[in-house]
Amino acid sequence: MSTIEDVAKLAGLSRTTVSRVINNHPYVSEEKRKLVMEAMERLGYVPNSSARSLRSQKTELIALFVPRIMNPFFSQLVESMEIAAAEHNYQLIICQTRYSSEKELNYMNLLKTKQVDGVILASIQNDWEVLEPFLDYGPIVLCNEFDEQANVPSVMLDQVHGGYIATKHLLEQGHRRIAYCRGSTRSNVANHREIGFRKALSEYGIVFDEQYAFRDTLHSEDGRRVFHRMLSLSEPPTAVFTGSDEVAAGIISEAKKHGCKVPDHLAVVGFDNQAITQLMEPTITTVHQPVEKMAQKALEVMIEKIHSRTYRQREIYKFPLKLIIRGSTVTNKLAKL
Amino acid sequence: MSTIEDVAKLAGLSRTTVSRVINNHPYVSEEKRKLVMEAMERLGYVPNSSARSLRSQKTELIALFVPRIMNPFFSQLVESMEIAAAEHNYQLIICQTRYSSEKELNYMNLLKTKQVDGVILASIQNDWEVLEPFLDYGPIVLCNEFDEQANVPSVMLDQVHGGYIATKHLLEQGHRRIAYCRGSTRSNVANHREIGFRKALSEYGIVFDEQYAFRDTLHSEDGRRVFHRMLSLSEPPTAVFTGSDEVAAGIISEAKKHGCKVPDHLAVVGFDNQAITQLMEPTITTVHQPVEKMAQKALEVMIEKIHSRTYRQREIYKFPLKLIIRGSTVTNKLAKL
DNA sequence: TCCGAATATGAAAACGGTTTCAAAAACCTG
């Protein structure tokens, strides 16, 4: 394992000059540059990144916090973020909080120990006042998830609008008893969708009915459970808005199993526009989220913060959501394609 | 940002003693240990990990190579691996090769630059002779994917058996014209499954028919395409074995759309036992892979290699696969549950 | 009581780079 010293010796130059060549600094004569390049080549030299990080105080590593990767929405986010990071010569460290505030807090130490240059939170499990002090050690950027108190950049989607257009679509189809499945209780994303949901209802003069609200629905199994609980109501809903395509798929699957026709007996709207929406029969009406754009933006903002070294600044970058109408809400054959 | 020096000064001791306390070394009196702990507490001291890595020559980071995260099989692998890593106080760096040999080679430099302690390959895009030289810089462990030439530990699944039991099941259901969809052309996992597929066929005296073979099928869209190509054959197959549940789902979705009944007109076997197998109608017969166990084992082996510092040793750890029979191959109502 | 072993502590070297600072050489400009 050769060091910069070995290269310097072989080239008959100083460490400094070798370092200059490595880092493309100006003021190195073409002649010496060549000597250095040759020596590096001959020795198969590669700079040690720990040594680099120690001196230059940067690791080129960014930590990405997600609740769990298996959730297709977060898979997509991680995938997009990794690609964006690679393009900027950063590596991504994955941190699964598994919805646990302790795990999140524990991973936060990556920032304290300077193991990463910054943290991107796509999920928040602690109150902001708990997270805020970590800003002493490096930048935090929120991506998708957000917090009203947070004095940091947030790259997010217009979830209020998302909840609104999905619900309005159901209302326009004539539905009046609409159930609502939301995700994690403490998620602000889910909160905003609920605001949009309520807004649409109120425009139609409908009051939010608590018996139609289901919380902490995350997987297809939750969807199946919700279907049965809906069925057991004295006045079952004729439509349901869900916080994820998986939950929607679970509901549809269970509905079909019990002879309940979708969308005729029960219309279903998903969220995320995952692959499954095109595979289910009927295909699932859903809300498309520009995950890739959001990930790219979050990464850009993060890099900017790393360089500018100003971490405590609230900034909002918001992207729009789009309703995609498919078979689970309309019988129109054309829409099914 | 306080350093170990600050702690030492505040405690009235040397850096050495503080370091001993941090690393739980013996030969520190209880009295001094307390002094150090107090000083660390007071200053909110956390050791700098770059400095640590530089001196101790270990980063506690492991790179995991996958083609892409969105593929549910790899999502699951990453998720399990991250959990296993966290339990051993390691962090995971995600590297998506996107089926590109250059990207893979590029990421391999993480080992050279000592940015990671080891590399786990769940996907291989280069010939082994290209990868082998990197063993000079650290351990490589193969996980799921493998290479006949590789002189390193491989944690894998019995893919030959997987292909065999899935195909045998179709044969037992009376099918004789069985199509075969495999994944990436250069994948040995796919190769082994094909061996198992052929073995089952030959036991029934059937010769492998190239017109029934479809290569590089990865997504549900590929499945849809395959369905149409199968349909256009003079003697369409009555069953199809696929290398992934997504492809199976794509075939089933397209079949249903065109009035082709599954399993009556076409039986379909998937692979991976992903969530979608329970959501499709019919549910999908598939092969369950013990991904979590495999990930845990791979990580354990990796850590063992990091410590033992012997990297060039071929070792095979093989886990069994299990066929799960569902509605896409049998009409029996019971099996559908 | 004496001596070797175990315990306890610190000074200094080492890890492998980058950055600062100083100085030498080359280049202008009037």
Next chain:
DNA sequence: CAGGTTTTTGAAACCGTTTTCATATTCGGA
């Protein structure tokens, strides 16, 4: 050609730990 600027180079400091080595103290057994 004097004097200033730009280009080129290297010595040494520095980043913040861990490790090595030396030394001092305490302990246990003969």
